[in-house]
Amino acid sequence: MEVHNVEMVMSAVRASQYPTDGLPEVAFVGRSNVGKSSLTNVLINRKSFARTSSQPGKTQTLNFYKVEDQIFFVDVPGYGYAKVSKKAREEFAVMIGEYLRTREPLKGIVQLVDARHMPSKEDIEMYNWLTSDDIGLPVLVVATKADKISRGKWNKAEADIKRGLQFNPDVSDFEIFSSETKYGKDNVWDWLEARMLDGTDFDPEDYED
Template sequence: MDVHNVALTISAVGPKQYPTNELPEIALVGRSNVGKSSLTNTLINRKSFARTSSQPGKTQTLNFYNVEDQVYFVDVPGYGYAKVSKAEREKWGFMIEEYLSTRSQLRGVISLVDARHAPSEDDINMYNWLLYFDIPVLVVATKADKIARGKWNKAESTIKKALQFDNSKSEFMMFSSVTKDGKDAVWEWIEDRMTDEVVVESATKEIN
């Protein structure tokens, strides 16, 4: 997509604040500092439109970015930051779970992991949770420029093995906001999801 117009529509904490139009939505999830803002800025051709918080774990809202009046990117609060209190983590967890499991406009989730490391327990839990709710998933391994290209296959294998990656329900891509590797492929995946029918089946499944 050729992006010229982007706007932060709302920073929401619950369903009553979500946008009321029917634009498709793509959510971005991942640990704090994994690179969600960098991925968003690369996709929309901006340097710092989606800002990285100066304090990891500070972002506490679902941020809805309207891209060309065709799709929303929904930036989900980062997980796994130790200095956030247990009560805060539980509150965020409910907000995130409520959005991901009930939002009919949601067409897919980009789950970000660090290409340099094996996925954390939180990464694995999030991936399995998304598969449980039958949400299309694109696993994006960020910061790929920080490892030699000859080691990309090994990094991909390590990540997929830890996630017990399901090729029938999800896709995988390496990405770098520095070299722009993976940008076009990520956009391809997004555009394919934008034309999909709604596939939210949360109404038939319990939220644990």
């Protein structure tokens, strides 16, 4: 999809603050500094619309980005950063849990992992939760920072990540991604557009590929 219109609509910490226009939503989750902002900026054809923080754990709200007036990208606070206080982590868990379990317009979840490393304990726990009956939504695992490893090692990286997560292809998909080369962008958009079809009033003919 060619994106021309993007708007940062709101930041929310509770259901009463969520958008009310009923557009389909996709949540982006991952460890702090895994590249959520970089992925978002590539998808929406912007260099720095989604802010990339030099301070991991800084995002403390659910940030809603309206894309082409057809879908919300929802940036979820990063997990796994030790300097975030225990109280803050507990508050994040409640906020994120409420959103992912109960939000009706939520049509899918993108979980980001680092292509250079085996999944962390937090990555595995998050994946297990996202693919459980407790959530019950399609999941796309995106392995970021692929440009940091040689192309010849991508297959091994994918196999290692899938083995570490105990990847279930029945409920999730996988994509290698590089924000530097934009490799994987079109495939991620294909997955997102499939989620948009679960929403209302989406006409693929309105967009250019």
